[in-house]
Amino acid sequence: MTILHRWFEEVWNQGRESAIDEMSYHDVHGHGLKASDGNEVQSMEAFKAYYRQMRAALSDIHVTVEDVITEGDLTVARCTVTAKHTGEGLGKPPKGNPIQFSGMTMARIKEGKIAEAWNNFDFMTMVQQME
Numbered sequence: 001m002t003i004l005h006r007w008f009e010e011v012w013n014q015g016r017e018s019a020i021d022e023m024s025y026h027d028v029h030g031h032g033l034k035a036s037d038g039n040e041v042q043s044m045e046a047f048k049a050y051y052r053q054m055r056a057a058l059s060d061i062h063v064t065v066e067d068v069i070t071e072g073d074l075t076v077a078r079c080t081v082t083a084k085h086t087g088e089g090l091g092k093p094p095k096g097n098p099i100q101f102s103g104m105t106m107a108r109i110k111e112g113k114i115a116e117a118w119n120n121f122d123f124m125t126m127v128q129q130m131e
Contacts, residue, residue: 003023003109004068004075004076004107005077006019007114008063008065010023011023012062013063017052020044020047020051024047024113025111025113028044028113028114029116030042030117030118032119035049035050036090053090057085057087057090057094058083058090060083061081061082063080064081065077065078066080074107074108074109075106076104077105077107081100081103081121082100085130090130092130099126099129100125101126102122103119103121103122104119105117105119
């Protein structure tokens with residue numbers, strides 16, 4: 001099992017926030033996720049705030065890792081995300097709509113932990129499905 005398999009299973013599917021600290025290098029740096037204020041989510045603390053916001057707005061989140069490729073210290077995972085829009089916090093009133101979108105994460109691994117991550121998820125589809 002790759003670290004990204006474990007990341008999506010424990011952090012997102014199981015909702016285990018403590019796994020963020022367990023699997024992230026102390027000065028982890030992120031790319032490609034935007035906070036509600038429009039700023040890029042780059043630090044572990046910023047990611048935790050983003051994570052809480054997403055989990056508050058979307059219930060039954062499940063990330064299926066479709067494919068993983070690892071080369072050297074880089075691991076890439078292609079994913080499908082499903083959820084229900086049942087909470088506040090993403091700029092749209094919750095209607096209970098089912099949500100499904102895809103995306104990819106590439107992570108640089110250092111000492112067995114995620115040191116840097118690049119995210120590219122189809123959030124436009126997610127937002128359209130909230131309407």
